[in-house]
Amino acid sequence: MEMVGDLLEEEVKELRESYRSRRTKSEVWRKSQLKGLLSLLNDKEEEIFKALFQDLGKHQVEAYRDEVGILIKSVNFALQNLKQWMTTKKVPVPNLIYPSTAEIVPEPLGLVLIFSSWNFPIGLSLEPLIGAVAAGNVVVLKPSELAPSCSALLAKLVPLYLDSKAVKVVQGGEVVAERLLEKKWDKIFFTGSPRVGRIVMTAAAKHLTPVTLELGGKCPAVVDYFENSREKKIALKRLVSGKYSPCSGQACVGVDYILVDENFAPALIELIKATTKRMFGENPKETHSSSRIINKQHFLRLKSLLDDPKVKASIVHGGSTDEDNLFIEPTILLNPPLKAHIMNEEIFGPLLPVITLKKIEDSIEFINSRPKPLALYVFTKNETLKRRMISETSSGSLTFNDTIIQYLCDTIPFGGVGQSGFGNYHGKFSFDTFSHNKPIMRTGFLTDFWFRYPPWNDYKLGILRSAFTYNYLRFVLLLLGLKKA
The missing domain is CATH 3.40.309.10 (Aldehyde Dehydrogenase; Chain A, domain 2)
Structure with a gap:
């Protein structure tokens, strides 16, 4: 147990250092990781088919349709749209705070933990990973131990195609999962049963870590x-x-x-x-x-x-x-x-x-x-x-x-919704799940509305009331002293 904990501690430390270096925030790095995933899927298709057959007996057509093909589509979609997703977005502001401007900057959350499920062991591992690296995060991926061939394959291939100091695959069962949940993460993404989902949420609550739960239910x-x-x-x-x-x-x-x-x-x-x-x-x-x-x-x-x-x-x-x-x-x-x-x-x-x-x-x-x-x-x-x-x-x-x-x-x-989970992903929604949309306000010193500061009186209340209710004619008249409060 101690050896497992020490090893994980070193892995997490290296990931945090990679994130603090800021290189994962660049568009170049993000695209390189997505292209690495694309190469992995294309180069190692037969190995993926073999692992899926060993774990689940999946026919290669089903394996391509439900896992490999979907992932290739998702990576290409992310590559085509990444620049737009990363772009700072200007947003309108109320006249009340003129001449300020506002914008929204998407930034990565930081250190992400992804738990995947055994039924689509490649797809449910790499689909959220696409969003996590597209958003510029560093990641620990914990595949399901119930699909051991796919778990071992991911542990072997991911370091060959992705930045091994920023994306790590950690194999193991309940002991490893428990150790991982003891650590502080900036985001946890879990796919699995409602029973285990509750355990993940309980652990995340200790650090107030945001969680996305992809559960199930009777459809x-x-x-x-x-x-x-x-x-x-x-x-x-x-x-x-x-x-x-x-x-x-x-x-x-x-x-x-x-x-x-x-x-x-x-x-x-x-x-x-x-x-x-x-x-x-x-x-x-x-x-x-x-x-x-x-x-x-x-x-x-x-x-x-x-x-x-x-x-x-x-x-x-x-x-x-x-x-x-x-x-x-x-x-x-x-x-x-x-x-x-x-x-x-x-x-x-x-x-x-x-x-x-x-x-x-x-x-x-x-x-x-x-x-x-x-x-x-x-x-x-x-x-x-x-x-x-x-x-x-x-x-x-x-x-x-x-x-x-x-x-x-x-x-x-x-x-999902309710017991079937909360949070969502796929496409830009994956990018948003692993991002914080940081609002940026900019203003200058050209104007300064005196009525926003104490001491208070009925005249200032009247001006504020007209401003907040968009009654601009009354607002102007009050400012010019042509109307009483």
């Missing part, structure tokens, strides 16, 4: 009836992919459960079955299009959800498990008990409950009766229902007629 998909067969087919592909394709359902933005009109439910289930077979084959384990469950602990957790007798009775498709290969078949459940664990904790696996309602509009009340989700997906052409979903529900994001695409969009913020 519902509301599925309305589609008459058009082509639209129905596309909707089903997006829905099934949004549940089973990202890492076998081990994704915080993946579909957790479906809400559907009871009259449409039987047809919907048959459509989900058919679409699942087209995507993953009659024997999904043999097609290698499904990732495996991360480890035995998580496999047994998912299996225990199914082992509840009332839940098991609700299975209408799938349900088979293979502990030796950490594989769970894509499974559909119809109306499992709402009090069961499967409906009250984030599933994070290929189990899909379908909950029926008297009418699709009842989904609004159902969603509002539960913690706010990270994402809400609504498949409908009903414009009234869309408007109600926007105005009457709260979620980290709301997507109509598709799933997960909001994660790819650099021009909107990604993040």
Whole structure:
């Protein structure tokens, strides 16, 4: 324990010295780090694919789509826009403080700690790192020990492509995480479960360190009836992919459960079955299009959800498990008990409950009766229902007629609300998350309004009242002595 602490102390000391040197604030340094990340992703694509397969059994197409490709897009977006993001912005000021001027200067927060998650171990490590270095910070990245191949790969590659005195990868489990949280940081960025998120917040509170929490939650998909067969087919592909394709359902933005009109439910289930077979084959384990469950602990957790007798009775498709290969078949459940664990904790696996309602509009009340989700997906052409979903529900994001695409969009913020987390990132929002927007005021000595200083009287009160309420005619008349206070 002491050796771990001493080593971390030296690492953190070197990082602080790098930051105090001010070199990380330059545009040249920031761009060099982003270009280094781009080179890493392009040069080491095969190594990344191999590590992701070793940890999660991800097919290389899924690995590129969900991690490598997204990161390349994000780095290029940051490189294209960095100069604009860094630029000092002039802002208007009230006439009351004329002839002052104001501007906003984005500056790095300083020493940043990033905890990433195991389900997208490359993407969720490097996506926040893009924002942190673009903003000019020095960084400690702590990958998840549950994805050891990816963690080791990042520890090997990052020092080869980035400034090793300003960006460090620290490997380890709970002991290392605890030691890291004991130190004072200027920002902590955490991706993971609400349980660990509370631990991070508690530790950060000791130093009043600002925290961004990217958590999860049960993301519902509301599925309305589609008459058009082509639209129905596309909707089903997006829905099934949004549940089973990202890492076998081990994704915080993946579909957790479906809400559907009871009259449409039987047809919907048959459509989900058919679409699942087209995507993953009659024997999904043999097609290698499904990732495996991360480890035995998580496999047994998912299996225990199914082992509840009332839940098991609700299975209408799938349900088979293979502990030796950490594989769970894509499974559909119809109306499992709402009090069961499967409906009250984030599933994070290929189990899909379908909950029926008297009418699709009842989904609004159902969603509002539960913690706010990270994402809400609504498949409908009903414009009234869309408007109600926007105005009457709260979620980290709301997507109509598709799933997960909001994660790819650099021009909107990604993040949760309430129990699903707070703070956001992606694109400029990542830059802002790791920056302090410092306001700068400038003024001179040409004018000085005497009425802003004591001693006070009713005349000064009248002038101030007219100034603050933008009654400039009265303000001028009072100043000229042409009107009484």
